Amino acid sequence: MDHQLDAAxxxxxxxxxxxxTLMLTYSIDNAVAWSLLRWQSQEHNVKVRELAA
Structure with a gap:
């Protein structure tokens, strides 16, 4: 259980x-940055955590 928590x-x-990084680079807020990550994740069929890494 501790391993799962650490991974999360x-x-x-x-x-x-x-x-x-997106917020600083593009002068956007948190919600827009999250939307961009989600959109790219869905467009390229890649998990958000993999895209972010």
Missing amino acids: LSTRAVIEQAKK
Whole structure:
């Protein structure tokens, strides 16, 4: 159970870092950055966590 929690927290941190990078690069807010990550994930059939890494 601890391993799953560690993996989830690690994945979340990577996604948050990717969102922050998008926010700084494109001067967008958190919701738009998340929408961009989701859209790219769906367009390319790649999980968000893989896209963010």
